[in-house]
Amino acid sequence: MDAEAGNSIQPSDEHLMLAYTSGDVEAFDRLYARHKDRLYRLFVQSTGAEPVARELFQDVWMRLVQHRSTYVDSAAFTTWLYRIARNRLTDYYRQQGKRGIDTEYDEQEPQSESVTVIASPLQTDELATLAERGELVQDALSKLSSSQREAVMLKHIAGMSIGEVADVTGENAETIKSRLRYAFTRLCQQLRVSR
């Protein structure tokens, strides 16, 4: 997808989606190839379980296929796709009895007792060590609030801009920045504590 994105000759996501709506199956193949990995990774990171991620991933694409006629050119395809994904995640959380995507404490400052002042940035070797311990990263993500985790996922897993994340979540850009800031703080705390 990155290679395609860098190529200006490639048709846009919106063009491909409209083509698929008109019955062009190949357009869907290209569209799927562009977005499948990021979306799948988002579900894996969000749910922490690959079987669940498979199910949700498939559901999202099936919803997209079935509701393709509702797509309008005025909306960015990425925003539309990830809104479907977000709704599916919310449904999943509700079915699991988990707290869904909420904002009840996102705009609040992190709890003081759990905050550790980070004196210095992580060094490269530290990052590598943390990366090797993927389960720690996953664990740190799971300890974020759902909305913070969602913001981090959309920003760093799906590769969206702040504005796109705001569109998908229906929030304004400042709110998303705030969520990301606090999410980074908590991630750092968790990771440093886990070290």
Added chain:
Amino acid sequence: MKPTNESPDLKDDDIRALLDARPPTSSPADLDARILAAAKAEVQTENGVQTRSLSHYGSWLAVAAVFVLAVILVPIMQQTSETPREAFSPEVSLNDAALPTSGVGVSEALDVTEESRTASGDLLQSDSLLVTAPVTTELNLAQEESAEKKEGARLLAEEQQQNERVTVRSDINTSAIATAKARERTASRKDSAASVEVAEDISDIDAMTDEEIRQTFLSHPYRRDRALWLDEIQRLERLEEAGRTVSARTAVV
């Protein structure tokens, strides 16, 4: 301890590096194949449904078209089958009526003409015919008129019996037939009256010059028997010429 709002020193790049450093996760190939197949099948199903819908609606459209054509054509065909009867029904009724009515009228006219011709032909010999001819004609007219009335009533009764199940249009036809018959009778009477009038006009033919007789015959509105009158004139001229010849011979003798 209050959280520091200063930089947590874990930059975006750090987070990104952390997340990207995780083993790359890509969607399973079997899942990809399943989703792509489903997307393709969905489009094909939709196209099939659309095709079926078109054929389905097409068949319904064909049925509707046949129905509309039937609704339009049946009255037209009925009208077409009735039109000759309607168009010619007055004539048919006239022809029907001509047997008892017009026939009588024509024969009457011919009779009257014959009488008139006889009267005019024998005019030089007998004046009584000229007097009796109009009277006879009037009597005949009265008798025939009553016969026509009876015949018309009988025909109307028959037609009413035949048209018991016929709609208002048939009633109109019946009315038209009756009207046509009445007109026919009137025309016949007019013909007869005209013949009588001609006979009356030439009743004093002895006092008329040849030219007056000719003008009387030629100017009379009853032109249908004009040829007969011309024949009569020629016959009178021949008789006159013969009389002159005899007079001349007598004079010579």
